[in-house]
Amino acid sequence: MKRRVVITGAGVVSPLGHDVESFWDNIKKGQSGIKCLNADEYKDINTKIAGIIEDFPNEYLDMKEIKRSDPFIQYGYAAAIQAVEQSNIDLEKVDRDRIGVYIGSGAGGLQTLFENYQILFDKGPKRVSPFLIPMSIHNMISGLIAIKYQFRGPSFAPVSACATSNHAIGEAYLQIAHGYADAIIAGGAESTIHPLYFAGFSKMRAMSTRNDAPEKASRPFDAARDGFVMSEGAGVLFLEEYEHAKKRGARILGEIIGYGSTTDAYHITAPDYQGAAKAMELAMERAGISPSEVDYINAHGTSTPTGDVSETKAIKQVFGDHAYRLKVSSTKSMTGHMFGAAGAVEAIITLKSMAENVFPPTINLENPDKDCDLDYVPNEAVEGDIHIALSNGFGFGGHNAVVAFKKFSQ
Incomplete structure (x- = not known):
């Protein structure tokens, strides 16, 4: 029989707040997180607006780790820690062989790749960071979170563009529902605010050019919509089998009952x-x-x-x-x-x-x-x-x- 799957923790980093409650409060108020990009490198690109992460607290990694982590890793790591902490799970009383991590990204460590390519071009290969690969590969949030908590269950990073974290949540749900894991941390992270990505999407004519009113630019279903607005951040859920959560007295935030792909x-x-x-x-x-x-x-x-x-x-x-x-x-x-x-x-x-x-x-x-x-x-x-x-x-x-x-x- 299929097992019930519930959510016992959540974490978010976004242009509208870096924790679930402040983020949700802004959502209820109908606040926009879209702002102008004032850097000169965007001046020749049609779109000059985005949902930017500002005032991000670096309390989850020390300075040495921050220097070795692409922003998408920092965002996903922070959101995952929030989710684990809210779950209030006692790590000494669970089977960590049955807890996994499914945190994906559509683009991975673009900032690190572009920065190091420029270093290669300007200064040569000897100046490229030895941390280039682990700083930029898509699966590193899953790896780092697994290492931090010693979660030895299934772990991977789905990559399916804008469907990535829905796939992460859905596949994690199936793993738990069918008995292969007791809990999985699942979600996604992204940091793509970069001139090259903007140039590419602008050439596709996919992004809004409503630069004079950034907070009005993202207007789904409106007749005057002219494209999406790029944003960055992370969202992570702590999924858990119902009896496992019930046994430890966890606060349950909701239940996943189905998934279609x-x-x-x-x-x-x-x-x-x-x-x-x-x-x-x-x-x-x-x-x-x-x-x-x-x-x-x-x-x-x-x-x-x-x-x-x-x-x-x-x-x-x-x-x-x-x-x-x-x-x-x-x-x-x-x-x-x-x-x-x-x-x-x-x-x-x-x-x-x-x-x-x-x-x-x-x-x-x-x-x-x-x-x-x-x-x-x-x-x-x-x-x-x-x-x-x-x-x-x-x-x-x-x-x-x-x-x-x-x-x-x-």
Whole structure:
């Protein structure tokens, strides 16, 4: 029989706060974390706005470790420690051979790679850091957290673009549900605010150029949306088998009841709503719930012209008339798009939404696209009962991952 999987800890580093409570408080208020990039290196790039991590406390690593860690590692490490600490797990009383770490990243250590390439170009190979590889590879957060806590269970780092941390959470859920682990720390981290990445996405015409009003730039489902806004940060959950958590008296934040993963097999960047629809269907089927039982969807909702329409089509195909009764919101309107960290950060928002019965808003939704006609909780949070929710994550390459959550009850 499939085992129940609950969440007992969460951690976040974001443009809207570096802990769950301050972050959630800003989400409820509808605050934007998007700011201008004033550095000269962005002056010839069309997009000059982003969700930037500022005033990040370096309390999780000492100065020596910080110098040897790419920012994405620092963010993910901090969020993971928050999650473990909130779980209040007694490490001396658990089987660490059955606790794992699944923390991924869409891009990995870009900052370190670019800096060391410039050093190679300017000063030669002897000046390249001996820590280049461990500072930049995608799996290093998982490795470092496993080392810190001596967790010797399954450990890896999924990489599936913007679906990365939904895949991490979903695959961790399956490992626990089917008895291969008792607990897994799962999520994602990203630090991609760099001129080269901006130049690449600008050439694709994928990012918003609303540079004169950064807080208004991310506007999912709005007719005037003109692309996503890049952001950085990390989100991590502590997943645990229910009886394992219950035995030690853990505080339970919510329950994962289903997970669906599909591939569009259609186009490297353009979405196909059929793949997204199938992922939602699978998540509900495996959760044993009907579409009419879902109260809320935290949408992928990136604020791109084609993506938002595609996701709306998928929701309407899956939910039929109920699509107009449930609430859908894109919290990327506030956070920007955190790529490999997005799914985990949005999972945390979804958990807090269920716990407090608050539907988070889609801000900047002033003139809805005629093809986006659902209830996207425009501009202000609203109260209402939330018992079951989905969190969607879709990535370049056609990767789709949907996690189904339930408000915890005995």
